[in-house]
Amino acid sequence: MKLAFTAADEQFREEVADWLNDNLRDEFTDIRYRGGPGDEHRFVDERKAWERRLADGRWTCIGWPEAWGGRAASIEQQVIFHEEYARAGGPGRMGHIGDTLTGPTLLAFGSEHQKAKYLPPIRDGMAFWSQGYSEPGAGSDLAAIRTKAVQDEISGQWKITGQKVWTSLAHESDFVFVLARVDRDSSRHHGLGFFLVALDQPGVTIRPINQLTGTAEFNEVYFDDAVCDAEDIVGAPGDGWKVAMGLLGFERGVSTLGQQMLFQTELDEIIRIAKANGASRDPDIRQRIAEAHIGLKTMRYNSMRMLSGREDGSLSREAMIYKLYWSSWHRNLGKLAMDVLGPDAELIESGSYELNKLQSLFLFTRADTIYGGTNQIQRNLIAERALGMPKEPRGQGK
Amino acid sequence: MNFNFTQDQLDFQDAISSMLRTEVTADSIRARWQNESGIDSAFMQQAHDLGLNSMLIPESLGGLGLTAVDFILLAEACGEVALPEPLVESVMVTTPSLVDILDQGLGNADVQKVIDGVLAGDVRVALGHTINPCINYADSADWFLLPDGDGVYLLPKEAVTLEAKTSVDPSRRLFSASFAASDAYLVADGEAGANLQRATLNRGALASAAQLVGLSRGMLQQSVSYTSDREQFGRAIGANQAVKHLVADVAVQVEYAKPVIYRAAYTVGVSPSRADFAVSHAKSAAGRAGLLASRHCMQVFGAMGYTWECDLQIWAKRAWALAREWGDEGFHTNRIHEWLLRKNALLGPEYTFGRGSLTDRAKAG
Known part of the structure; x- marks a missing residue:
C-alpha cells in the first residue's frame, strides 16, 4: 500500500490544472460548474464548443490508445484528470458517452472499419453519442427488449423498428447505439444485435420527456424503419448482449x-x-x-x-x-x-x-x-x- | 374510554371522500395549474353547500358546532386526493382562530362580520403565521388574519400588499404578505395575541399532519396499483419482495401516524395545555410518513415516477411542502424535547390519555 501519487503523476496533475486554468475562461467562463446531472440540457452549444477545445489540447478520450488520438493514460492519470476537471468547475461533458462508452466498446469489439469511421470524430469533439438500451417494457429487465432489426437480404442494410426511452440528450446527439432483436423467434438475451445508428434520418423521431423538475434531459426515441448500414452492427448478429454487457463494464x-x-x-x-x-x-x-x-x-x-x-x-x-x-x-x-x-x-x-x-x-x-x-x-x-x-x-x- | 370515531363521523367521511374522488381528479388538478386563480369555484361552492365552512363554528354563532375530531377524517380525505384549495386550512385553522378571538371577548366588529361572511360562503380569509414565510392562495382572500409581534390583525385585502412567489409544488399559490400594523385592525395583543398565535400554530400543524397522512395514503394506493400492473422479468414488479417491502414500510408509518393525529385532534379541543406536545408528535409522525411515502412510492414507480406526466408528482411535491409548513420535523421534535425535559413533566402511563384536566391544573413546569 502506498497512498501517495508518484512524482510523474503529480506533474501530470499540474499539467491538467494549468491547461484548465488557461482554457476554461473567457468564452467558457459561463459554463463552469454547469451541465452536470439535472442541468444537462443547458449550454449545449457552448459545451460542444468546449469539447473541441478539449480535443485541441488532447484532453478528450485520454484513456484511449495513442494510435486513436488518446494518451493511453493510466488509471491514476485518469483519476487525476477527473479530479482536476471537477475542481476547476469543468462543465458536464457532452462527449461523455462517446468517450467512455462508445469508444471503449468499439476498441474492444468493433471492426477496423467502425473504428476508422467513428473514433476520430468522437476524439475530435465533433460527434456526440447517446445510448439506446431501455424500452418502455424493458427497464430493470433489459433483456425484455422488443425493438427489432431486419436485414435486407440483397443490400445487407438493417432496418430498425421500435422504441427506446430515457435516452439522455438524444435530441442533442448525432448517433445512438441500439440494442435490438435480430432474430424474431429469440427471447431474453439471445438473438440480439448491437447497432450504430445515425439520429439524423427520416426513420428516427425524438420526443423529449418532461421531468418533474420541469426540464427535459431524457427522450423517447422512435425507430420506424430507421436505416443502419450492414457494416454498422458491432460483433455478429446475435452477439448484441455480449457487446452490451461489455459496454456496461466500462461505465x-x-x-x-x-x-x-x-x-x-x-x-x-x-x-x-x-x-x-x-x-x-x-x-x-x-x-x-x-x-x-x-x-x-x-x-x-x-x-x-x-x-x-x-x-x-x-x-x-x-x-x-x-x-x-x-x-x-x-x-x-x-x-x-x-x-x-x-x-x-x-x-x-x-x-x-x-x-x-x-x-x-x-x-x-x-x-x-x-x-x-x-x-x-x-x-x-x-x-x-x-x-x-x-x-x-x-x-x-x- | 373509546378511541373510535362514531358511525356518524365515519359516514360523513365516506360521503365527503366519494365526493372528493369524483370532483378532484389528477386531471382537474392539472387544469387548476393552468387557470389564473388555481381555484375550481364550482368545487368550492359544493364544499360550502355540504356545510364544511360552518362545521367548526359554534351553534351560538350560527355554525354546526362540531370539533376538530369531527373534521380530522375529512382533512385526511382532502389530502388523499391532493386537493389544492386551502379548504382544510380555512375550516380547521383560520375560522377557529376567528372564533377564538370572539370567545375571548377580543376583536372588533369586523370579526363577527367576517365570520358571518364565512358562514354565508361569500368571504374567504387567509391566515399568516411567522413560522411560514408565505401564505397559500392569498390572492383569492377577502380578509387576512396576520401577526406582527404579539399582535394579531384582521385586515381587509386592500390593506395588505402581496408579492407572488413560485412553489416547487405547482398546486400551491404562494404569496408573501406585508401590511402597516394599525390599531384599527388589531384584534388581539400582548399575552392574548401570543396565545392565539400559539393555538394557531397547533391547529395549522395538525391540519397539515392530517393532510400528510391522506397524501401518503393516496401515494400508497397509486403504488399498489402500479406495482401490480407493471411487469418486468415476466411478472408484476410487486411480486418482488424488494418492491413489496418498500410499499409495506410506508403502510406501517401511515397507520402509526393516524392514532397520533386523532389523539392530537382530541387534545387540541379538550386539553389545550397538552396540545403542543400532542400536535408536535402528530406533525413529526405525519411528516415522516409523508416523506417516506414520496420517497418509496417514487422509487417503485421507477423512472416513470420522475416524469412530469406521472401524477405521483402532484402528491409527492405536496408532501414535501406540507412536511415543512407549520414547522418541519426538527422544529417539532424540539418542542417534544422541551416538553419532556420540563421540570415536573407528567410522563407516567396514566397521562397517556386521561388526566388531561389534571395536567392543566398542575401547570407543570
Missing part, C-alpha cells in the same frame, strides 16, 4: 472520483449556506453534515481501492456496492440540502419554474436511486453475484 470506472469531486462541491455549498443562515447551529443538522462528510470520504477510499490493481479498468467485486452506496448517499444529501434551506426550500426565485441548484439537487437525486439499475436491483446483484446467494425466482420471460 462505472474512473469517472467515479470526478463525480465525488462534484459531490464535494455540493456538500461545501450546503455547509456554506448552513453557516450563513444559522442552520449549522442546529444539532441535528450538524450531525447530518458530519455524516455526509464521513460518507463521502468512505466512498472516496473505496473508489481508490476499487481502482487499484486493475490495469484494464474493469470492475472488481467491490465495484458492485458503489452504485447503491453513492446513490443513497446523494439522495440523503439532497434531503439535507432542503433541510438546511428550511422554509425557503419550497420557493422558486424566478417567476417561471426554474429550480435553483439545491432544489434541483434534491429533485434530481430522487432519480439517482433509479437509473443505471435501481437500488433494489443493485441489492439483488450484490446478493446473487457478489455473495452467490440463490437467485430470485423469475416469471416466464417472453
Whole structure:
C-alpha cells in the first residue's frame, strides 16, 4: 500500500490544472460548474464548443490508445484528470458517452472499419453519442427488449423498428447505439444485435420527456424503419448482449472520483449556506453534515481501492456496492440540502419554474436511486453475484 | 374510554371522500395549474353547500358546532386526493382562530362580520403565521388574519400588499404578505395575541399532519396499483419482495401516524395545555410518513415516477411542502424535547390519555 501519487503523476496533475486554468475562461467562463446531472440540457452549444477545445489540447478520450488520438493514460492519470476537471468547475461533458462508452466498446469489439469511421470524430469533439438500451417494457429487465432489426437480404442494410426511452440528450446527439432483436423467434438475451445508428434520418423521431423538475434531459426515441448500414452492427448478429454487457463494464470506472469531486462541491455549498443562515447551529443538522462528510470520504477510499490493481479498468467485486452506496448517499444529501434551506426550500426565485441548484439537487437525486439499475436491483446483484446467494425466482420471460 | 370515531363521523367521511374522488381528479388538478386563480369555484361552492365552512363554528354563532375530531377524517380525505384549495386550512385553522378571538371577548366588529361572511360562503380569509414565510392562495382572500409581534390583525385585502412567489409544488399559490400594523385592525395583543398565535400554530400543524397522512395514503394506493400492473422479468414488479417491502414500510408509518393525529385532534379541543406536545408528535409522525411515502412510492414507480406526466408528482411535491409548513420535523421534535425535559413533566402511563384536566391544573413546569 502506498497512498501517495508518484512524482510523474503529480506533474501530470499540474499539467491538467494549468491547461484548465488557461482554457476554461473567457468564452467558457459561463459554463463552469454547469451541465452536470439535472442541468444537462443547458449550454449545449457552448459545451460542444468546449469539447473541441478539449480535443485541441488532447484532453478528450485520454484513456484511449495513442494510435486513436488518446494518451493511453493510466488509471491514476485518469483519476487525476477527473479530479482536476471537477475542481476547476469543468462543465458536464457532452462527449461523455462517446468517450467512455462508445469508444471503449468499439476498441474492444468493433471492426477496423467502425473504428476508422467513428473514433476520430468522437476524439475530435465533433460527434456526440447517446445510448439506446431501455424500452418502455424493458427497464430493470433489459433483456425484455422488443425493438427489432431486419436485414435486407440483397443490400445487407438493417432496418430498425421500435422504441427506446430515457435516452439522455438524444435530441442533442448525432448517433445512438441500439440494442435490438435480430432474430424474431429469440427471447431474453439471445438473438440480439448491437447497432450504430445515425439520429439524423427520416426513420428516427425524438420526443423529449418532461421531468418533474420541469426540464427535459431524457427522450423517447422512435425507430420506424430507421436505416443502419450492414457494416454498422458491432460483433455478429446475435452477439448484441455480449457487446452490451461489455459496454456496461466500462461505465462505472474512473469517472467515479470526478463525480465525488462534484459531490464535494455540493456538500461545501450546503455547509456554506448552513453557516450563513444559522442552520449549522442546529444539532441535528450538524450531525447530518458530519455524516455526509464521513460518507463521502468512505466512498472516496473505496473508489481508490476499487481502482487499484486493475490495469484494464474493469470492475472488481467491490465495484458492485458503489452504485447503491453513492446513490443513497446523494439522495440523503439532497434531503439535507432542503433541510438546511428550511422554509425557503419550497420557493422558486424566478417567476417561471426554474429550480435553483439545491432544489434541483434534491429533485434530481430522487432519480439517482433509479437509473443505471435501481437500488433494489443493485441489492439483488450484490446478493446473487457478489455473495452467490440463490437467485430470485423469475416469471416466464417472453 | 373509546378511541373510535362514531358511525356518524365515519359516514360523513365516506360521503365527503366519494365526493372528493369524483370532483378532484389528477386531471382537474392539472387544469387548476393552468387557470389564473388555481381555484375550481364550482368545487368550492359544493364544499360550502355540504356545510364544511360552518362545521367548526359554534351553534351560538350560527355554525354546526362540531370539533376538530369531527373534521380530522375529512382533512385526511382532502389530502388523499391532493386537493389544492386551502379548504382544510380555512375550516380547521383560520375560522377557529376567528372564533377564538370572539370567545375571548377580543376583536372588533369586523370579526363577527367576517365570520358571518364565512358562514354565508361569500368571504374567504387567509391566515399568516411567522413560522411560514408565505401564505397559500392569498390572492383569492377577502380578509387576512396576520401577526406582527404579539399582535394579531384582521385586515381587509386592500390593506395588505402581496408579492407572488413560485412553489416547487405547482398546486400551491404562494404569496408573501406585508401590511402597516394599525390599531384599527388589531384584534388581539400582548399575552392574548401570543396565545392565539400559539393555538394557531397547533391547529395549522395538525391540519397539515392530517393532510400528510391522506397524501401518503393516496401515494400508497397509486403504488399498489402500479406495482401490480407493471411487469418486468415476466411478472408484476410487486411480486418482488424488494418492491413489496418498500410499499409495506410506508403502510406501517401511515397507520402509526393516524392514532397520533386523532389523539392530537382530541387534545387540541379538550386539553389545550397538552396540545403542543400532542400536535408536535402528530406533525413529526405525519411528516415522516409523508416523506417516506414520496420517497418509496417514487422509487417503485421507477423512472416513470420522475416524469412530469406521472401524477405521483402532484402528491409527492405536496408532501414535501406540507412536511415543512407549520414547522418541519426538527422544529417539532424540539418542542417534544422541551416538553419532556420540563421540570415536573407528567410522563407516567396514566397521562397517556386521561388526566388531561389534571395536567392543566398542575401547570407543570
